[in-house]
Amino acid sequence: MDVRTICLGLLTHADATGYEIKKRFEEDGFGHFAEASFGSIYPALSRLTEEGLVSVREEAQEKRPDRKVYSITDKGRTRFLEALNRPVQEDRNRSAFAFAMLFSHLLPRERVHALLESYIADKEARLARLNAHASEVHSPGELFVNGLGQTIYAAMLDYLRAHRSGLSACAEAAE
Amino acid sequence: MDVRTICLGLLTHADATGYEIKKRFEEDGFGHFAEASFGSIYPALSRLTEEGLVSVREEAQEKRPDRKVYSITDKGRTRFLEALNRPVQEDRNRSAFAFAMLFSHLLPRERVHALLESYIADKEARLARLNAHASEVHSPGELFVNGLGQTIYAAMLDYLRAHRSGLSACAEAAE
DNA sequence: GCGGCCCTATATCGGGCCAACATAACGCGT
DNA sequence: ACGCGTTATGTTGGCCCGATATAGGGCCGC
Numbered sequence: 001m002d003v004r005t006i007c008l009g010l011l012t013h014a015d016a017t018g019y020e021i022k023k024r025f026e027e028d029g030f031g032h033f034a035e036a037s038f039g040s041i042y043p044a045l046s047r048l049t050e051e052g053l054v055s056v057r058e059e060a061q062e063k064r065p066d067r068k069v070y071s072i073t074d075k076g077r078t079r080f081l082e083a084l085n086r087p088v089q090e091d092r093n094r095s096a097f098a099f100a101m102l103f104s105h106l107l108p109r110e111r112v113h114a115l116l117e118s119y120i121a122d123k124e125a126r127l128a129r130l131n132a133h134a135s136e137v138h139s140p141g142e143l144f145v146n147g148l149g150q151t152i153y154a155a156m157l158d159y160l161r162a163h164r165s166g167l168s169a170c171a172e173a174a175e
Numbered sequence: 176m177d178v179r180t181i182c183l184g185l186l187t188h189a190d191a192t193g194y195e196i197k198k199r200f201e202e203d204g205f206g207h208f209a210e211a212s213f214g215s216i217y218p219a220l221s222r223l224t225e226e227g228l229v230s231v232r233e234e235a236q237e238k239r240p241d242r243k244v245y246s247i248t249d250k251g252r253t254r255f256l257e258a259l260n261r262p263v264q265e266d267r268n269r270s271a272f273a274f275a276m277l278f279s280h281l282l283p284r285e286r287v288h289a290l291l292e293s294y295i296a297d298k299e300a301r302l303a304r305l306n307a308h309a310s311e312v313h314s315p316g317e318l319f320v321n322g323l324g325q326t327i328y329a330a331m332l333d334y335l336r337a338h339r340s341g342l343s344a345c346a347e348a349a350e
Numbered sequence: 351g352c353g354g355c356c357c358t359a360t361a362t363c364g365g366g367c368c369a370a371c372a373t374a375a376c377g378c379g380t
Numbered sequence: 381a382c383g384c385g386t387t388a389t390g391t392t393g394g395c396c397c398g399a400t401a402t403a404g405g406g407c408c409g410c
């Protein structure tokens with residue numbers, strides 16, 4: 001699932017600029033499963049244009065940089081379907097928080113506590129965002145993925161809240 | 176949480192070769208939160224050696240490549256603690272499965288079904304591995320992270336099983 | 351009214367990281 | 381005798397991210 005494919009997917013919904021592609025994933029909360037930085041989106045769109053998988057129209061704006069609005073072409077749609085039918089890669093997750101918790105016995109109690117609390121706050125915010133967005137979801141697939149995300153965050157929050165005090169206590173003893 | 180830090184962390188537990196570092200994360204099931212490929216582990220260990228954060232002893236084996244067993248140095252432990260006390264990066268998750276499900280209305284019913292079933296089987300296997308490893312866990316931190324992983328997988332499986340038939344039905348209608 | 355900050359918007363660059371490949375020998379099954 | 385899986389190290393091409401650059405607009409406080 002490279003960034004070019006992610007861009008093609010977004011463009012099957014609606015035309016968009018590179019900036020909008022990035023924002024949409026963040027706002028819709030699908031960032032849990034797929035995201036990309038500007039440093040990969042802009043080159044991806046350039047190359048998709050070269051390959052004829054998307055087309056561009058430049059909308060000159062007064063006193064702002066030109067908007068480059070990208071549209072997916074028929075060739076692009078075909079290529080996207082091919083990508084969807086290739087074997088899917090395994091999930092890749094990386095959590096610096098979880099990694100740090102593996103070494104909680106090496107950390108001061110306050111550090112473990114602060115890490116836990118800010119992690120919980122972050123997950124709460126993400127859950128709320130997904131929940132807020134659930135009503136304006138169109139396709140059954142989006143509803144499914146939104147629900148999956150909410151399920152994961154809710155389960156994590158339950159667990160984190162249930163174990164927050166226990167871990168901090170252990171860290172204290174080892175300090 | 177770069178690969179050098181991950182390697183240092185593993186080496187606080189026990190000396191290891193590059194090969195063993197990779198295996199340990201896979202076997203222990205912590206691969207959900209942190210993992211690295213050989214293509215980054217070996218260069219990471221070389222550079223850690225240059226920087227004096229780890230030391231190497233070569234164990235020549237007959238008729239096998241030499242094992243290079245790495246040990247963390249005092250300087251390495253200090254550096255690792257510094258890394259643990261720096262602000263943690265946000266989680267990064269990428270799921271080609273979830274991304275594909277966003278476009279289930281573009282896919283044939285059998286494809287959606289096959290994707291779902293193999294995804295469920297994969298998560299079941301990972302949950303089982305975490306569960307099997309829970310008994311041989313030493314530190315409270317590891318127990319916490321193991322439990323967090325199990326919680327996530329269990330919640331995902333509940334959700335996937337509850338919604339597997341619904342999604343396939345929708346894909347059929349759109350085919 | 352002006353300095354600071356966030357938002358829109360595009361783009362590049364260094365460096366990190368991965369997948370695939372290369373090498374090499376062993377043991378096990380068939 | 382052949383292939384396959386496991387131990388073990390390493391390189392390479394290419395993808396991707398984070399930081400940075402550029403640039404004007406709007407808004408808030410002072």
